[in-house]
Amino acid sequence: MHKLEGPELTAALAQLSAWTFDPQRHAIRRALRFADFNAAFGFMTRVALEAERRNHHPEWSNVYHRVDITLTTHDAGGLTERDVALARWIDAAASAAGAEPT
Numbered sequence: 263m264h265k266l267e268g269p270e271l272t273a274a275l276a277q278l279s280a281w282t283f284d285p286q287r288h289a290i291r292r293a294l295r296f297a298d299f300n301a302a303f304g305f306m307t308r309v310a311l312e313a314e315r316r317n318h319h320p321e322w323s324n325v326y327h328r329v330d331i332t333l334t335t336h337d338a339g340g341l342t343e344r345d346v347a348l349a350r351w352i353d354a355a356a357s358a359a360g361a362e363p364t
C-alpha cells in the first residue's frame with residue numbers, strides 16, 4: 263500500500279468532496295453532525311465494525327451529536343487507497359444515518 267502523491271492524490275481528493283486534506287498529517291478529515299448522540303454513536307458503532315473488518319481504523323472524536331474523523335495510513339506515513347475506500351464507505355454510512363451536511 264503506497265502513499266498517494268501528485269496526480270493520484272489529486273484524483274483521490276476529487277472524489278471525496280466532503281473531506282478536507284490536511285497536508286501536515288497527509289490525511290483527510292470530515293466533521294459530521296447527527297440528530298443526537300444516539301444517532302452519532304450508532305454510526306460510530308457501524309464504522310468501528312467495518313474498520314475492524316478492513317483492519318483499517320479511523321482517528322476520531324465524538325462530542326454528543328458530532329463526530330470528527332481523520333483518515334490516514336500509519337503504515338504508509340500518509341493517505342492511501344485504504345483511506346479513500348474507507349472514506350467512501352463512511353460517506354454512505356453517514357448519509358444512511360441522517361448526517362447533516364456541514
Ligand SMILES: C[C@H](O)[C@H](O)[C@H]1CNC2=NC(N)=NC(=O)C2=N1
Nearest residue numbers: 317318319320334335336337338
Ligand atoms: C499492524 C497494523 O497496525 C495494522 O495492520 C493496521 C491496523 N489499522 C490501521 N489503521 C490505519 N489507519 N492505518 C494503519 O496503518 C493500520 N494498520
